[in-house]
Amino acid sequence: xxxxxxxxxxxxxxxxxxxxxxxxxxxxxxxxxxxxxxxxxxxxxxxxxxxxxxxxxxxxxxxxxxxxxxxxxxxxxxxxxxxxxxxxxxxxxxxxxxxxxxxxxxxxxxxxxxxxxxxxxxxxxxxxxxxxxxxxxxxxxxxxxxxxxxxxxxxxxxxxxxxxxxxxxxxxxxxxxxxxxxxxxxxxxxxxxxxxxxxxxxxxxxxxxxxxxxxxxxxxxxxxxxxxxxxxxxxxxxxxx
Amino acid sequence: xxxxxxxxxxxxxxxxxxxxxxxxxxxxxxxxxxxxxxxxxxxxxxxxxxxxxxxxxxxxxxxxxxxxxxxxxxxxxxxxxxxxxxxxxxxxxxxxxxxxxxxxxxxxxxxxxxxxxxxxxxxxxxxxxxxxxxxxxxxxxxxxxxxxxxxxxxxxxxxxxxxxxxxxxxxxxxxxxxxxxxxxxxxxxxxxxxxxxx
Numbered sequence: 001x002x003x004x005x006x007x008x009x010x011x012x013x014x015x016x017x018x019x020x021x022x023x024x025x026x027x028x029x030x031x032x033x034x035x036x037x038x039x040x041x042x043x044x045x046x047x048x049x050x051x052x053x054x055x056x057x058x059x060x061x062x063x064x065x066x067x068x069x070x071x072x073x074x075x076x077x078x079x080x081x082x083x084x085x086x087x088x089x090x091x092x093x094x095x096x097x098x099x100x101x102x103x104x105x106x107x108x109x110x111x112x113x114x115x116x117x118x119x120x121x122x123x124x125x126x127x128x129x130x131x132x133x134x135x136x137x138x139x140x141x142x143x144x145x146x147x148x149x150x151x152x153x154x155x156x157x158x159x160x161x162x163x164x165x166x167x168x169x170x171x172x173x174x175x176x177x178x179x180x181x182x183x184x185x186x187x188x189x190x191x192x193x194x195x196x197x198x199x200x201x202x203x204x205x206x207x208x209x210x211x212x213x214x215x216x217x218x219x220x221x222x223x224x225x226x227x228x229x230x231x232x233x234x235x236x237x238x239x240x241x
Numbered sequence: 242x243x244x245x246x247x248x249x250x251x252x253x254x255x256x257x258x259x260x261x262x263x264x265x266x267x268x269x270x271x272x273x274x275x276x277x278x279x280x281x282x283x284x285x286x287x288x289x290x291x292x293x294x295x296x297x298x299x300x301x302x303x304x305x306x307x308x309x310x311x312x313x314x315x316x317x318x319x320x321x322x323x324x325x326x327x328x329x330x331x332x333x334x335x336x337x338x339x340x341x342x343x344x345x346x347x348x349x350x351x352x353x354x355x356x357x358x359x360x361x362x363x364x365x366x367x368x369x370x371x372x373x374x375x376x377x378x379x380x381x382x383x384x385x386x387x388x389x390x391x392x393x394x395x396x397x398x399x400x401x402x403x404x405x406x407x408x409x410x411x412x413x414x415x416x417x418x419x420x421x422x423x424x425x426x427x428x429x430x431x432x433x434x435x436x437x438x439x
Contacts, residue, residue, distance in 0.1 A: 008431040016430040020398065021338065021405040025346035051437055053331040054380040055402045056338070061288035062295045068305050069283055072312040080276035185288060201301065220380075224263070226285055 015044035019052055057221055060187035065202050135213045137236035145234040146189075148174075148213050155204045157186065160194045170217035170230055176203070177212040188222045189215070211238045264329035272319035279316060286330065287312070290337040297341040297405045300348075307344045311337050342405040386436035394429030397422065 008016075017023050018031045035042040073079070133152065137159075138145035150157045159174060172191050175183040184203070189195040199207075214235040216228040223229050264285065270278030290311055294304035314336055322332055387395050397411055406414070412422035 008427075008434065012434070013427060013430070016434070017408075017426070019335075020401045020426070020430065021342045022401050022408045022411070022426060024407050024409070025343070028343070028346070049335040050328070050331060051383070051434070052402060053328070053334050054383045055399065056289075056293060056334045057380060059289075059292045059296050059403065061292040063288050064291040064308050065305065068291075068308050069287070071309045072283070072316075075309065075313045076279075076316045078276045078279055078316065080280040198295075200295070224285075226288060 011038070011041050012044045015041055016048050019045055019048035060197055061185055061222065062198075062200055063184055063203070065200075133207065133209070133238050135236040135238045137213050137215055137234045139234040145236070146215060148236070148238075150199075150207060150238065152204055152207075155199045155201060157197050157199060158194060159189050159197065161191060169220070171220055171222070172215045172233070173218045173222050173228070175214045175216065175228060176207065177214060178206065178208070179210050183214065183228055185223060185226065186213075188218070207238065209237070209239050212236065213238060264333075265324060268319055268322050268329050268332075269324055271316065272322065279312075282315070283312060286333055289330070290333060293334065293337045294341050296403060297338075297345060298348075303344055303348070304341075307337075307340050311340050314340065338405070345405045346407075382437060383433075386433050389436055390429050390432055391425075394425045394432070397425050398429045398433070401426065 014031060018028065023031065031041070031045075035045055133150040135148040135150070136145065137148055145161075147160050148157055149160075157174075172189050174186040174189050174195075174197065176186055177183045186199070187195075187197045189197070212235055214228075214232050216223070216232045217230040218228070219230070264282065267278050267282050267285070271282055287308065291304065291308050294307045294311075295301070298304045298307060311333075315333065318336075322329070387398070390398070397415070400406065401411060408423050408426065409419060411426075412419045415422065
């Protein structure tokens with residue numbers, strides 16, 4: 001227990017510490033210079049990146065603000081065509097409609113009407129970032145679901161399952177849907193215990209009583225596309241307290 | 242000519258994430274200078290990589306700057322991505338963490354004064370929601386090997402990975418001598434490797 005196993009060469013240990021991120025700036029630069037000359041060290045670094053990468057799955061995704069993408073475009077002098085550049089803007093209308101059809105289930109017409117109403121109503125007044133908002137996210141059968149409390153002051157949402165939410169091999173993912181916009185992932189949540197999700201300040205500012213929260217079932221690790229890919233099992237509107 | 246950073250030489254990444262499935266062809270297209278593919282890549286991966294930046298960097302503006310730097314790097318270096326690798330998202334995560342850690346180091350003095358918050362428990366990280374989510378073989382294997390470590394070794398490694406803290410910072414936060422912290426992490430990493438190779 002107290003000895004370092006023989007498989008750990010000094011170079012491999014250095015690679016491990018480099019990838020883990022515990023080295024200071026000077027040592028990091030030195031490791032990178034060495035790795036450029038020593039294939040063995042470079043290979044060890046790659047191997048450690050592979051070993052530790054799954055830990056990043058514990059970090060909740062956060063939607064970056066749009067201006068970052070604009071700065072990336074400008075810095076790389078890239079000009080994607082219109083189809084490629086759209087991110088979370090209203091250009092996502094068709095995707096959004098598809099999603100609404102989906103969560104509408106059989107009630108296609110009702111969902112489409114609701115969408116029209118939401119699009120016409122425009123953005124709700126922006127609430128001050130204080131206080132709480134709640135949402136009961138329920139399944140069609142009313143037997144399962146979650147209660148979400150949005151804590152505006154601390155920029156977080158706490159999601160509490162109110163009944164067993166069984167999901168064979170799939171995991172629940174929480175989405176916020178502002179009227180007329182694409183669903184925005186708030187992250188993967190637990191089916192059997194409370195989950196706290198941090199919200200970006202820009203998201204907190206945006207969040208309003210006309211927004212919906214929805215839970216879909218996604219592959220392990222969350223939706224691979226950034227949009228819901230599995231069935232929506234529960235949804236509910238946000239309301240102030 | 243700068244030495245090429247190590248992430249350009251990754252050879253043996255293992256899959257860690259379902260979202261890596263269709264990123265390979267996208268990266269190949271990005272390497273050809275396909276702007277639409279680049280936009281697609283950003284759309285598919287930016288929330289995950291920004292999550293990493295936000296977790297590691299206390300200042301939101303730093304996180305945004307670093308995310309920009311990450312994608313500029315991806316655009317410039319996509320041609321060095323080895324398409325035979327099974328795990329493009331792992332390559333992207335390695336770039337993101339490395340950039341975020343470099344930024345952290347330039348703000349070391351500020352960070353030392355950052356108070357602990359409830360997301361960085363001292364003893365052990367509560368298993369996160371993604372413990373439930375990540376059921377890939379690699380994730381399961383890593384978890385079962387982490388479980389064989391002593392609590393403090395596991396907690397130190399996890400916290401270092403999540404926050405990008407140096408040996409020194411971890412030792413200060415945990416109020417243990419530097420040598421003790423180094424040795425926990427070294428032994429933990431060595432045992433982890435031995436277990437994963439079993």
